[in-house]
Amino acid sequence: MTRLHPTPSHEIAAADLHGAVAELLGEGWRLALVAGHDDPDALRVVQLWLRPVGERREIVVRVSHEDPRLPTLADVSFPAGRFERELLDLFGIHPEGHPMPQRLVRHAHWPNGWHPMRRDAAADPVFDDDLGSFPFLQVAGDGVYEIPVGPIHAGLIEPGHFRFSVVGETILRMKARLWFVHRGMERLFQGRTPEAAIELAERVSGDTAVGHTLAFVQAVEDALAVKVDPETAARRALLLELERLYNHVSDLGAMANDVGFGIPHIHAQRLRESLLRHNAALTGHRLLRGAIGVGTARLQCEPDLSLIASVAAEVVELAALTLGHSVVLDRFTRTGALPAEQARAIGVLGYVARASGVSIDARADHPSADLGPDFVPITETSADVRARYAVRAREFASSALLVPRLTRLAAAGGLGRSETQPGPGRSLPEVDPRGGEARPTAAEPRRPVGGPCAGVGVVEAWRGTLCHRVELAEDGTLSRVKIVDPSFFSWPAMPVALADTIVPDFPLVNKSFNQSYAGNDL
DSSP, X not given: OOOOSSOOEEEXXXXXXXXXXXXXXXXXXXEEEEEEEEOSSOEEEEEEEEETTTEEEEEEEEEOSSSOEEEOOTTTOHHHHHHHHHHHHHHOOEEETOSOOOXXXXXXXXXXXXXXXXXXXXXXXXXXXXXXXXXXXXOOSTTEEEEEEOSSOSSSOOOOEEEEEEETTEEEEEEEEOOSSOOOHHHHHTTSOHHHHXXXXXXXXXGGHHHHHHHHHHHHHHHHTOOOOHHHHHHHHHHHHHHHHHHHHHHHHHHHHXXXXXXXXXXXXXXXXXXXXXXXXXXXXXXXXXXXXXXXXXXXXXXXXXXXXXXXXXXXXXXHHHHTSHHHHHHHTTSSOOOHHHHHHHTOOHHHHHHTTOOOOHHHHSOSSOOOTTOOOOOOSSOSHHHHHHHHHHHHHHHHHHHHHHHHHHHTTOOOOTTSOOOTTOOOEEEOTTSOOEEEOOOOOXXXXXXXXXXXXXXXXXXXXXXXXXXXXXXXOEEEEXXXXXXXXXXXXXXXXXTTOBGGGHHHHHHHHOOOHHHHOO
């Protein structure tokens, strides 16, 4: 395969995989993505590794369709072990020696031997009864009992099952079971042009429309060697910070509400609504959809800097009110702690990692826009709910300060409106008469130069670093899209943080993590 992007790619034998990965980990590389591929001649596994600043590389391993096996990496990397279970479910690639080879994505009623990402996978398999192939470890002893929660919840949230082993009110162990809504998202991308696939990228996780869309178009641009000018990069970074703002303020209110302090929650929702209306004026969509395309980023008007500054000032007061309440502070402090060494071992990302003192932020580690010399990732060290609250509050202030700078940088190239001329292979956007966001009209897709190609996008979304990897066929359509939301990395840390807390603190700790079900359950 011809690779037009700068990511070095090394194909190695399966027998050499363990040693190569151990060497990368020792050099400070992080496993960011593992993509399976069903090629005509073999099953191909691509690992994407990242290291600051801006370094990335890929390792490729091939196995036969007849005997698809790879040595497990679970003994050297917890995230690798989870990616291996995903590969087993979706592609049937067996991780030899894996300590916990149970199903991860496929639930018990999914047919044995049916792997939905394989070329020969039946489109309408016969599902079985739930045979209980995902057993929960029972904790026995005097006074120990179990509390099952979900998968259907009282609120309008997506399904997830949480099984608590409890003595008194103290949680001895909690196990989460996700993937109740496997949408086949990655398969839906296949055969679409990149422009036609943007609507899917925007909906991978509804509250992360900018983050996933930006990572997707970066990957396409990487594959096609499309250069993005600094003004467009600034507009994209601006949209990313606006997405961070409305999500962070919502969480700040919800965390206070989970300990019974409703006043900050009410005001946070008021501020969030102001930001959502600003988003709609800026892009035509409250969740900022429709603004980013391949090689482009369009705004309908200039950001309202006075509104952003006003909301930021109120958020400072909101955080002071919340943390100044003695009962709230007591509930936040030392609750749901995730020590730095555990955060690193599990591989958590975003504000969860930074609240544990792990400074990982793609805006600094893999920059795509000029955020200025004063930008530094915000970290806390207490690793508890209070730290995760404080990181959000401080990041809100940091993002609010970035908005004017990015607005100035973006203004050098105008707003990127639809009246500007399209680039090669592009057409002008048309507005959906039903009131949807602006969409490009059908156009002949760009065809890769030199045959099929691949590219990678890395973005610091509001929850953390997310990655997309795409492969384009010769006709310019997508042959494979692999998506990794930061929630895939951070969900497993929540049971660790809950150990020895009390049952009434579960909603609070869960909200302090606030991981995406949709982004995880692709």
